[in-house]
Amino acid sequence: MDNDNLLLRSLARADGTDFFQLDKDGVFVFHTGEALVRFLDVNGDRSGGLRGRSFFELFQGCDGALAAVKQTLRGETSSTTESRRNQVVKIQTIPARDEADGIIGIFGFVFDQSAKALLHRSKQNQWLLETMFESIQDGIMVVDENLVVRRANKVTRNWLPEVVPNKYTCFEALVGISEPCSFCPVLKTFKTGEKHVHNYYNPNHDRWFELSSHPIVDPETGKPALVIEYIRDIDEQHQREDALARQRKLLNAILDASQEGILALSDGVELPHANTAFNSLFPGWEQLRFNEPLDVVFEFYDGHLHDVDSLLRIIREVRETGESREGTIHLRDGRICSVRGRVVRTGLGKTGRTEIWTYRDITENVRYERSLQIMQNVLDFISIPICRASEDGRIVYANRSMVQSFGYDSAGEILGHPVWDFSISYNEEYWRMFWPDLVKRKAILLNGLIRRRDGSEYPAELFCDLIEQDGKQFMAASIYDLTDQTHRVAAEQASIAKSMFLAHMSHE
Secondary structure, three states: OHHHHHHHHHHHHHHOOEEEEEEOOOEEEEEOOOHHHHHHOOOOOOOOOOOOOEHHHHOOOOHHHHHHHHHHHOOOOEEEEEEEOOEEEEEEEEEEEOOOOOEEEEEEEEEEOHHHHHHHHHHHHHHHHHHHHHHOOOEEEEEOOOOEEEEEOHHHHHHOOOOOOOOOEHHHHHOOOOOOOOOOHHHHHHHHOOOEEEEEEEOOOOEEEEEEEEEEEOOOOOOEEEEEEEEEEOHHHHHHHHHHHHHHHHHHHHHHHOOOEEEEEEOOOOOOEEOHHHHHHOOOHHHOOOOOOOOOOHHHHHOOEOOHHHHHHHHHHHHHHOOOEEEEEEEOOOOEEEEEEEEEEOOOOOOOEEEEEEEEEOHHHHHHHHHHHHHHHHHHOOOOOEEEEOOOOEEEEEOHHHHHHOOOOOHHHOOOOEHHHHEOOOOHHHHHHHHHHHHHHOEEEEEEEEEOOOOOEEEEEEEEEEEEEOOEEEEEEEEEEOOOOOHHHHHHHHHHHHHHHHHHHHHO
């Protein structure tokens, strides 16, 4: 038996096959080689590492091997393949018989197939990579240091029929020129070993493409041996970005044309946007740099405003409530501004909220309103009734003398009524003819009867003038009671005062 074992061991070593023998209980009698030891992860030598140990215990979990040995102990030859970790072995077993043809054990052969398995997996991986390479919907080329295209995927070949591996350079295939492109990202990657990106317009295809180059580094030299050139069609993206840029330019032009100062603040946006009118109100804003775009920059506003606390209060209320707020602020240069802040949902920044602030210079309006109020106070103390009516004939202002002489308690009882409600001589039809004549002549003298609240009447003379206010036209009328001609002198004095008022109104 020992001579037979020696022969089997020699044969096993000759063709790289391990051999083992089990007794009828499945216990190792001997084994050759290291394949089983590696497979079972057992410390042992070629001669006795597994001797005396049970096959069934060592191969727990290897159902195929256990079934094969049991089948062979029943007198049948069997074969199975087992894998564990990175080891793959094929085990063939044949029954060992005595002279009476009884089963006394098993002879087994172990074929180490790990290398074949690795090769098989390598082929599978190669097939998988090849499939992935061909299925990518962007263009991919593998380029050598001479810029010759070594590989190209299906999409690239469809885009660029000129791409023939190992024949054309990338610049010949992509652009159809005889020298490398001035922007060539591949050359930059070979030089730096880093990724580079460039967008370019291909006139042959009338489309925009993004070229990105990625190094394949030689592990021995640490330098790029090949470069993957990734080609992405970005024409639609470029068109969208171009349209967006045009829209942004148009929006900025519209904002800059506005007479109101506009400031837009969004958290996460690099810089707030302010139009020309805002920069005019707050010079120096465009030079500011922000740690956070929603910073108030107290010192900046304090340098421009008399009442910075008023603005800060409005800002806090807008941010705390998310609702619109408005107010009036006074600049140190004497100008007065109305300010309005509101929050809109834009999706920008961390919160998706944008603050829109509008500032309007109302200095002249305030001065005009103050001047008008002063003049109206003066008119209230003039003894001659004076009123102002809009184009539709409705009274929009009546001084105190008119209220009293017409027999009313307050101006509110007169305002909004048409002028013909207080006249016996004139009606609505007459007003429709009167107004165009007043617009043309600018001033008209009328005589007629005035109706008081109690129904009584008195003769009057009306000096009517056309005035303009806030772009609208009005009639200003002074009403002189002609019941007593001695009032004429007083009427003339009042007329002088009214003329001063009208001159001031026209100037404003």
